[in-house]
Amino acid sequence: MASFTFFGGKGGVGKTTVSAAFGLRCADAGQETLLVSTDPAHSTSDLFEQAFDDEPRPVEGYENLDAMEIDPEAEVEEHLSSIRREMAEQVSQVVVNEIDAQIEMAHNTPGAHEAALFDRLIRVMREEAEAYDRVVVDTAPTGNTLRLLSLPTFLGDWIDRLIEKREKSLDLYEMAALGGEEPHKSAADDPIVKRLRERKEKFEFAGKTLREDAEFYLVLNPDDLSVAETRRALERLGGHDLDVRGVVVNKVTPEPDPGEDGRGARYLRERCARERERIAEIEGSFPVPVVARIESRTGEVKGDVLRDVAAELAIDVGASASRAR
Amino acid sequence: MASFTFFGGKGGVGKTTVSAAFGLRCADAGQETLLVSTDPAHSTSDLFEQAFDDEPRPVEGYENLDAMEIDPEAEVEEHLSSIRREMAEQVSQVVVNEIDAQIEMAHNTPGAHEAALFDRLIRVMREEAEAYDRVVVDTAPTGNTLRLLSLPTFLGDWIDRLIEKREKSLDLYEMAALGGEEPHKSAADDPIVKRLRERKEKFEFAGKTLREDAEFYLVLNPDDLSVAETRRALERLGGHDLDVRGVVVNKVTPEPDPGEDGRGARYLRERCARERERIAEIEGSFPVPVVARIESRTGEVKGDVLRDVAAELAIDVGASASRAR
Numbered sequence: 001m002a003s004f005t006f007f008g009g010k011g012g013v014g015k016t017t018v019s020a021a022f023g024l025r026c027a028d029a030g031q032e033t034l035l036v037s038t039d040p041a042h043s044t045s046d047l048f049e050q051a052f053d054d055e056p057r058p059v060e061g062y063e064n065l066d067a068m069e070i071d072p073e074a075e076v077e078e079h080l081s082s083i084r085r086e087m088a089e090q091v092s093q094v095v096v097n098e099i100d101a102q103i104e105m106a107h108n109t110p111g112a113h114e115a116a117l118f119d120r121l122i123r124v125m126r127e128e129a130e131a132y133d134r135v136v137v138d139t140a141p142t143g144n145t146l147r148l149l150s151l152p153t154f155l156g157d158w159i160d161r162l163i164e165k166r167e168k169s170l171d172l173y174e175m176a177a178l179g180g181e182e183p184h185k186s187a188a189d190d191p192i193v194k195r196l197r198e199r200k201e202k203f204e205f206a207g208k209t210l211r212e213d214a215e216f217y218l219v220l221n222p223d224d225l226s227v228a229e230t231r232r233a234l235e236r237l238g239g240h241d242l243d244v245r246g247v248v249v250n251k252v253t254p255e256p257d258p259g260e261d262g263r264g265a266r267y268l269r270e271r272c273a274r275e276r277e278r279i280a281e282i283e284g285s286f287p288v289p290v291v292a293r294i295e296s297r298t299g300e301v302k303g304d305v306l307r308d309v310a311a312e313l314a315i316d317v318g319a320s321a322s323r324a325r
Numbered sequence: 326m327a328s329f330t331f332f333g334g335k336g337g338v339g340k341t342t343v344s345a346a347f348g349l350r351c352a353d354a355g356q357e358t359l360l361v362s363t364d365p366a367h368s369t370s371d372l373f374e375q376a377f378d379d380e381p382r383p384v385e386g387y388e389n390l391d392a393m394e395i396d397p398e399a400e401v402e403e404h405l406s407s408i409r410r411e412m413a414e415q416v417s418q419v420v421v422n423e424i425d426a427q428i429e430m431a432h433n434t435p436g437a438h439e440a441a442l443f444d445r446l447i448r449v450m451r452e453e454a455e456a457y458d459r460v461v462v463d464t465a466p467t468g469n470t471l472r473l474l475s476l477p478t479f480l481g482d483w484i485d486r487l488i489e490k491r492e493k494s495l496d497l498y499e500m501a502a503l504g505g506e507e508p509h510k511s512a513a514d515d516p517i518v519k520r521l522r523e524r525k526e527k528f529e530f531a532g533k534t535l536r537e538d539a540e541f542y543l544v545l546n547p548d549d550l551s552v553a554e555t556r557r558a559l560e561r562l563g564g565h566d567l568d569v570r571g572v573v574v575n576k577v578t579p580e581p582d583p584g585e586d587g588r589g590a591r592y593l594r595e596r597c598a599r600e601r602e603r604i605a606e607i608e609g610s611f612p613v614p615v616v617a618r619i620e621s622r623t624g625e626v627k628g629d630v631l632r633d634v635a636a637e638l639a640i641d642v643g644a645s646a647s648r649a650r
Contacts, residue, residue, distance in 0.1 A: 012550040041553070225337040228366070256589020264581020264593045270623035298595035 001213060002034070002132040004125070007248070008140025008237075009219035010229055014250040016043045017301050018219050018294070019138035021310035022317075027065035028310075029317045031133040035059070035067040036124055038117055038139045044069055047302060056128060066132075068124075075116035086195075118145045122206045129209075134317075140216055140233075146240045152204040159196050166193065216244045217291065217315070220282075221251045222275035227282060234287060246291035248313065249279055254295050291315050326538060327359070327457040329450070332573070333465025333562075334544035335554055339575040341368045342626050343544050343619070344463035346635035347642075352390035353635075354642045356458040360384070360392040361449060363442055363464045369394055372627060381453060386628075391457070393449075400441035411520075443470045447531045454534075459642075465541055465558075471565045477529040484521050491518065541569045542616065542640070545607075546576045547600035552607060559612060571616035573638065574604055579620050616640050 005026075007019045016039045023035035034056050037044035044067055045051050048059050054074075056066040118141065128135065141149075216237055220230040230247060237244045253272050256265040283290055292313045301309060330351075332344045341364045348360035359381055362369035369392055370376050373384050377394045384390040443466065453460065466474075541562055545555040555572060562569045580597050581590040608615055617638045626634060 012548065041549075223337065224366075254588065254592050256592075257587035260585065260587035260589050262582035262585035262590070263579065264585050264590045265587070267579050267581075267621075267623060268589045268593065274623060296592075298592060298599060 002129045002135045004129075004209065004214035005134065005136045006140040006214060006216045007136070007138055007219050008142075008216060008233060010226065013219045013221050013226060014294075015039075015219045016138045017047065017306075017309065018217075018248050018250060018292075018313070019136050020044060020047050021301075021306050022313055022315065023065060023067075023134075023136040024062065024306055025310040025313065025315075026134045026136065026317045027062060028307075031064060031317065032131070033065050033134045033136060034128055034132045035065065036121075036135060036137045037067065037069045038072060038121075038137070039069070040072055042069055044138075047306060049302065056131075070117065070120050070124075072113045072117050075120050076112050079116035079119060080112070114142055114145050115148075118148060118206075122202055125206065125209050129213075140218065140237065141210070142233075143236050146236060148203050149207040149210065149240055152200050152207060156200055159193060159200060162193060162196070211241055211243075214243065216242055217246055217248055218244070219248045219250050222249055222253075222278045224278070227278055230282075231286065238287065244288050246288045246315070247282065247286060248292045248294065249282070249290055250292075250294045251296045252279075252293050327454045327460045329454075329534065329539035330459065330461045331465040331539060331541045332461070332463055332544050333467075333541060333558060335551065338544045338546050338551060339619075340364075340544045341463045342372065342631075342634065343542075343573050343575060343617075343638070344461050345369060345372050346626075346631050347638055347640065348390060348392075348459075348461040349387065349631055350635040350638065350640075351459045351461065351642045352387060353632075356389060356642065357456070358390050358459045358461060359453055359457045360390065361446070361460060361462045362392065362394045363397060363446075363462070364394070365397055367394055369463075372631060374627065395442065395445050395449075397438045397442050400445050401437050404441035404444060405437070439467055439470050440473075443473060443531075447527055450531065450534050454538075465543065465562065466535070467558075468561050471561060473528050474532040474535065474565055477525050477532060481525055484518060484525060487521070488518060536566055536568075539568065541567055542571055542573055543569070544573045544575050547574055547578075547603045549603070552603055556611065563612065569613050571613045571640070572607065572611060573617045573619065574607070574615055575617075575619045576621045577604075577618050 005022065007015045007022070009015045016037055019037070020035060023033050027033040035044060037052070042052075048062075048067070050060055052067045052069045054068060054070060056068045059065040059067050117139070121137065124135070124137075218230050218233055218237075220226040234244060234247075253268060253275055255272050256268045279290065279293065292315070294309055294312050297305065330347065332340045332347070334340045341362055344362070345360060348358050352358040360369065362377070367377075373386075373392070375385055377392045379393060379395060379399075381391040381393045384392050442464070446462065449460070449462075543555050543558055543562075545551040559569060559572075578593060578596045578600055581593045604615065604618065617640070619634055619637050622630065
């Protein structure tokens with residue numbers, strides 16, 4: 001069973017680069033590693049200059065490293081058409097048409113993307129975990145997705161109540177029919193109850209895996225907005241009893257040379273001073289440590305540059321992510 | 326009737342600063358101006374170093390300029406409790422309790438914030454527009470909100486069908502009762518139909534105002550993600566027949582002095598070169614012009630600095646935003 005490492009953070013902070021660097025470092029340390037990217041811009045393909053898709057495949061030129069890219073848009077499409085198919089089996093065509101418009105509207109909501117992505121990630125956890133020592137994912141569950149983790153408890157109670165009601169109505173039916181042709185039905189065979197049970201088990205599995213076999217890092221940039229958002233994200237993750245190990249400060253402005261002077265050097269020094277203040281604030285007030293400060297690079301991060309970035313991550317890759325508790 | 330100017334863009338690009346600068350410029354040009362901020366960080370209060378709240382009040386030290394800050398979180402709270410109140414009048418307590426949990430879940434979805442904010446903005450359009458020449462808002466309707474603009478047409482048809490059905494059932498009732506005690510009911514008095522009519526009119530008013538009396542600008546930063554997101558936002562806004570006038574490129578990296586050399590100067594020159602490429606791409610491929618390139622400032626933007634920023638906006642404040650067409 002693989003350990004899962006999630007790197008979360010808002011779009012643009014550099015999650016995908018940091019994840020790829022960390023995955024490479026795990027692979028270099030001898031762990032069979034799978035890098036899972038959910039970035040719609042296919043930036044993992046850019047980083048390694050080779051195309052990846054929805055199935056894990058080896059990263060050429062690197063040992064122990066496989067990669068895959070999940071396309072959230074394609075997942076939403078697939079997710080919605082599976083909902084349509086299921087619905088078509090259970091309700092009339094007129095109702096299907098009415099609800100189709102609603103589904104089309106739901107398509108573009110952020111929630112639809114998250115739900116579809118989370119479904120796909122759970123499948124990765126189930127199907128790929130055995131083949132690897134480490135699975136590195138460039139996204140962390142958000143507030144909406146985390147709420148799904150408390151769903152099994154909620155669903156469990158609901159399903160129990162449903163079964164109770166269903167059995168009562170089946171009993172009444174039997175009494176009314178007085179031993180007619182209809183075979184004895186039981187709530188356990190009910191297709192809707194079955195489907196609910198499956199969903200309950202799926203989220204139960206996901207919750208267990210995320211709580212016991214996963215570690216989380218948040219990537220942020222040294223600006224006020226990113227610091228504030230990361231603070232809120234840490235609270236949410238911590239509130240769900242997840243193992244958040246630290247934050248990665250990415251895109252730190254480089255200092256000019258000591259002797260440098262002029263408009264540019266003054267700008268950079270002022271900027272660096274403000275960023276140092278913010279990093280001190282993070283270190284003083286966040287519940288987890290800063291595990292890396294990665295300098296902003298102007299050129300594209302590829303190949304050896306990725307190893308340079310990896311070297312800046314003060315994350316222990318030797319230890320398994322599994323919590324002994 | 327005021328002209329409305331909206332500055333849209335993702336969090337962190339600097340919409341609030343650009344809006345305040347533009348509002349100040351309109352005020353300096355003699356227009357009675359209201360600055361409406363929807364930024365949860367109360368940055369308009371920071372910019373002018375004085376507190377604003379949900380009601381318009383004069384900005385001290387500046388002529389012709391009022392400001393107000395809308396708190397999206399407070400609006401969501403208010404919005405949801407008003408839904409609860411309405412519901413309580415129409416359904417039983419048991420149903421209210423069941424639905425309450427759903428509402429609590431809906432609270433944290435991005436859609437709830439947008440809907441509440443849009444409701445509040447429509448109220449500003451209705452109540453404050455007469456008192457000002459110009460209203461500057463630091464947010465633009467997003468995809469989800471824009472969809473509400475096509476709701477009146479949809480709602481109109483629906484309400485018509487509802488009234489038809491309601492009248493049929495009222496007729497049947499009359500026929501069955503054969504002139505009983507019940508007074509003659511009409512669908513026009515139905516509280517639910519009345520409420521739907523009100524919503525329809527509200528969104529009709531908002532659509533008309535946004536299409537005829539408003540101009541839109543999008544603020545972005547010269548990085549790939551921001552460019553890609555702005556391209557999509559422009560398509561959405563244009564698709565709803567809104568008057569999008571241009572984009573503001575904010576946080577452009579300053580060039581070092583010509584003679585400057587060293588690590589810092591090299592970093593800045595490479596960065597500036599990449600940003601120039603992106604701006605050229607914007608100019609070559611966006612359907613609207615770049616109306617400003619505003620340099621990144623390290624210090625806080627306040628008072629006179631705000632006027633410097635305002636001077637960099639190539640937006641004509643003399644012309645009214647109303648479209649002659």
